[in-house]
Amino acid sequence: SLKAGIVGLPNVGKSTLFNAVVENGKAQAANFPFCTIEPNVGIVAVPDPRLSVLSDLSKSQRAVPASIELVDIAGLVKGASQGEGLGNKFLSNIRKVDSILQVVRCFEDNDVVHVSGKVDPKADIDVINLELIFSDLDQEETERSTLDKIQNALMDGKPARSVALTDLEKDAVKHLCLLTMKPIIYVANVAESDLAEPELNPHVKEVMNLAPELQSGVVTISAQVESELTELPYEERTEFLESLGVGESGLGNLIRATYSVLGLRTYFTSGEKETKAWTILAGMTAPQAAGVIHSDFEKGFIRAETVAYDDFVAAGSLAAARERGVLRSEGKDYIVQEGDLGRSSSYS
């Protein structure tokens, strides 16, 4: 949804405004299960009297208003663009919003300290304007130098993704949607007779040899076999695949490869109520991974009980895994691994 960021100098009433708007929004629209996504992010319904008119007319079961995401971006201070405070972090948060709501202090109140000593809206607006301008100049410089690097690679006949870039540099050129920046997978389509040992096929071998320097992944699949599988009754598919010397349909490999080039990982939660796969980014810490389930879990994270998928299957149960010593207790810095089975002790 559309994102609006609330910015302004300290003590001008940003969080007061944010909290009020989100609370009112909650009262008006019971349809949003998580009106406060994070302490500083809220979903706010866009009030529109036409909605209930229409929904009454159509006898709709429920009316779902349009919504915008409101973000309270605190921390913009004089010097932010020079890294003052957590300046650059806040500025990059502002970069992600579609529109900016700048709160300007126009109230006098001796009990509420003004950062520069007196209420002066013009001066406040100037300060923030300047910070945004400095930050944009920085951004533009980063983009320029990043584009130079990319141009050199492209002129050399190399894909843009072959250029090593920092996260800042990547963000700076994201908007160009460069085709050669996208992760790419070569799907080697082979005859069914090659499925069991694809690397014996010299063409496949060639693709595999080319892939590393083109920063691409390779997956072998037989489109024909995939197509034939769809025609078979479910029970006969495994048998058919076994007759070709493979354990599973190529689709699984394809999707896993896609996951992998996008830097995605899967971890599981499992209990009597349900077993669920969760998608996270490679390199996420345990609290970040828990935050994918619910942001409260990230905030409240203390430790997580974790067992690798293979270890869990070998043990047969969490209790058995604990006995064998493969159920580990991991803290905040733990990087979640592909296939981890998680049970955080900070929530049940």
Ligand code: GDP
């Ligand atoms: P932020 O730092 O911009 O998020 O500012 P806050 O929302 O935390 O507000 C700072 C202080 O100003 C708090 O004590 C608020 O109660 C107070 N405040 C916010 N808005 C107003 C207002 O419109 N009038 C008065 N008098 N005080 C306000």
